[in-house]
Amino acid sequence: MMNSAARPxxxxxxxxxxxxxxxxxxxAYLQQKSITVTAAHMMPELGLSNFxxxxxxxxxxxxxxxxxxxxxxxxxxxxxxxxxxxxxxxxFLATIATPLAPYWLSGVSLFAVLLIxxxxxxxxxxxxxxxxxxxxxxxxxxxxxxFVQGLQTMGLSLGAAxxxxxxxxxxxxxxxxxxxxxxxxPAVVLISIWAWYGRNSPREHPSVSAGELAEIGNESIAPxxxxxxxxxxxxxxxxxxxxxxxxxxxxxxxxxxxxxxxVFLYLVQERKFSILESGWLASTxxxxxxxxxxxGGVLTSALCLRLGNRWGYRLVPLIAMPIAxxxxxxxxxxxxxxWAVAGLACCFAAVELNEGAYWGAAxxxxxxxxxxxxxxxxxxxxxxxxxxxxxxxxxxxxxxxRTAFVLGAGFAFAxxxxxxxxxxxxxxxxx
Numbered sequence: 001m002m003n004s005a006a007r008p009x010x011x012x013x014x015x016x017x018x019x020x021x022x023x024x025x026x027x028a029y030l031q032q033k034s035i036t037v038t039a040a041h042m043m044p045e046l047g048l049s050n051f052x053x054x055x056x057x058x059x060x061x062x063x064x065x066x067x068x069x070x071x072x073x074x075x076x077x078x079x080x081x082x083x084x085x086x087x088x089x090x091x092f093l094a095t096i097a098t099p100l101a102p103y104w105l106s107g108v109s110l111f112a113v114l115l116i117x118x119x120x121x122x123x124x125x126x127x128x129x130x131x132x133x134x135x136x137x138x139x140x141x142x143x144x145x146x147f148v149q150g151l152q153t154m155g156l157s158l159g160a161a162x163x164x165x166x167x168x169x170x171x172x173x174x175x176x177x178x179x180x181x182x183x184x185x186p187a188v189v190l191i192s193i194w195a196w197y198g199r200n201s202p203r204e205h206p207s208v209s210a211g212e213l214a215e216i217g218n219e220s221i222a223p224x225x226x227x228x229x230x231x232x233x234x235x236x237x238x239x240x241x242x243x244x245x246x247x248x249x250x251x252x253x254x255x256x257x258x259x260x261x262x263v264f265l266y267l268v269q270e271r272k273f274s275i276l277e278s279g280w281l282a283s284t285x286x287x288x289x290x291x292x293x294x295x296g297g298v299l300t301s302a303l304c305l306r307l308g309n310r311w312g313y314r315l316v317p318l319i320a321m322p323i324a325x326x327x328x329x330x331x332x333x334x335x336x337x338x339w340a341v342a343g344l345a346c347c348f349a350a351v352e353l354n355e356g357a358y359w360g361a362a363x364x365x366x367x368x369x370x371x372x373x374x375x376x377x378x379x380x381x382x383x384x385x386x387x388x389x390x391x392x393x394x395x396x397x398x399x400x401x402r403t404a405f406v407l408g409a410g411f412a413f414a415x416x417x418x419x420x421x422x423x424x425x426x427x428x429x430x431x
Contacts (some may be wrong), residue, residue, distance in 0.1 A: 013208045014139040014216065018148060020198060021132045022155040024084060028125050029159030030166075031058065031095045033260065034183055035118070037167040038176040045176075046102060048247045052111060054393020056242045059115040061257070061389055063122030065382030071127025071232070072134070072375025077380030079200040080135045083127055088191040090124035095184040099177035116428075124183050127371075130378060134371035138201045141217050143305060146313070150297015153355035154290040157348075160260055161286035232369065236376055242366045244422045246380020248317070249358055251415035252351060253384030255324060257350045257410045258392055259285055266401060267341070284341055284347040292349030295355035304360070309424040313361040317354045317419045319385070324350035325412030332405035351412075384411070 035042075039053045048056075077085045094117050101113045129152075147395050162182075170179030199205040202216055236242055296316055304312030331343030354429050358381075359374065366373030388407075395404040 010159065011381075012130035012176070012212050012215070013205055014202065014212065017135065017198060017205075018151070019138055020137060020190065020194050022089065022152055024128055024132070024161075024194075025089075025152050025155035026159040027187045027190055030127050030163050030183060031091055031121060031187070032125070033160050033163040034095075034167050034180055035098065038165050041171055041176045046110060047107070048111065050148055050397040051393050056114050056118050056387045057074065057109075058386065058393070060122035061382055062120040063119040064123075064126050065122075065379055065386050066128035067123045068130060068379040068382060069233070069372065069375040072130035072371035072373075074369045075127050075131035075134060076369070080131050081198045081200050081303045082195070082202040083131050084189055084198065085195045087127050088187060088194070091121055092187045092191070094118075094121035094124060095187070096181060099180040102177065113142045119125065126373075128372045130375035132373040133363055133366075135200075137214075137367075137370045141215070141218065142364065143301060143422055144361045146300035146304060146356035147297045148210060149363075150293050150295075150300070150356035153293035153297070153352060153359075157286045157290035157293055157352060159286075161284075161290060163286075167301035167377045169312055214335060231374065236366075236369065236372055239365070240424050241361075241424065242373055242376050243380075244418050245358065245362060245365070245377045246383075248415045248418035248422070249381035250384040250387075251411040252317075252321065252354060252358075253381045254388040254411040255328065255347075255415075256350055257388050258291075258328075258404060258408045259344060259351065266396070285345045288345035288349040289352040291356050292352040296353035297360075298355070300356040300360060309361075309364055313357045313364070313424045314419045314422065316357050320353040320415050321412045321416035325409035328405045328409045328412065332402050366426050 036057065038328045039048075042048055043050070043053060061388070070085075078086075088386045098114065098117050098121075102110055132152060133149070136152075138146060140148050154426065166183060167176075167179050173179075184306060202208045300313060300316050303315055306312070307315070321366055327343050327347035327350060331340045331347060334340040334343055358377065363370045369405055388411075391407070392404045395401065
């Protein structure tokens, strides 16, 4: 008779843990992208310019980008279970304070508070994906890392796709402030479920069976380092693979932020769509991105099994990013606005095909220090936003959208070239 501990489960606990991290990614992007949609109403009502909105978005990216590595280190030291409760609660408070601030403030004071709130939101969310990577490292075998990273990125893209139509319809019904308030409530439910059910590792979870522990295995997985000394951090930052991953991700993320933060305003201001029509059309590129992320995770995992880690992780970015750059140029030059939307959707899919490769490579290079290594890589990645958002804000304000897209194409090609120097066979311990 089969022992109950070894009996197969209908749904592995690791996939329940994954579903909550998928939810955190979805909620994170709902919180991030809502203000990019409400901007069309906020600007005339609060007296804000395109450039001021870009600075508010830039404040988010600044906090988000600069706290990636500290957030990863914090997650390794405190553990994923407590970390998500802390950062999720802080992000929720920043989200609900944003629509409430105009009831008491105006002018320069309001602008300053909105900057601070977006800085807090970015700082709170900074640890989300480095810590998620660390959870995936211990809850899934290495052959599944790129796959689960691609699936989680689907959650981000679905959140980004869901946001424009949701917020535009809520704005039409109750105004932009109430729209932001109501859309913030699902985060409370998710944080509560995670606090009750989430665990740092499979062995800590009372419902994980011996059979599932055997499936996860211990192959090539180093124990998580909860100390993370300054010497180790410096070693991580000096590692060639980590540096090149960060540089390449920086270049990719200029295109990413262009597509995720500015498509709605581009469709309204340059392509002359209405607010409601733009809300639905702006959801098309993120939906394509979600599909691309899922396919990219599956494809990268398969390539790693067939070709080994070096070319398995490298091949998708080498092909997909030049295609993304070319599609940016095609889209901005399209005479028909609907063809431009289609081109942007295909471009975003090509960009997001690469997420499984970047994050899976960071986990493979990091082994045991995944949260810190992923934080270092994503610091570089978000410099693409820190650098790019003010540039795009200025260029869009001057109606120089074509220049913004041409720059995106150049960064896309550069991100692919950097992969030629990345050797995922080597870890941070091997140098």
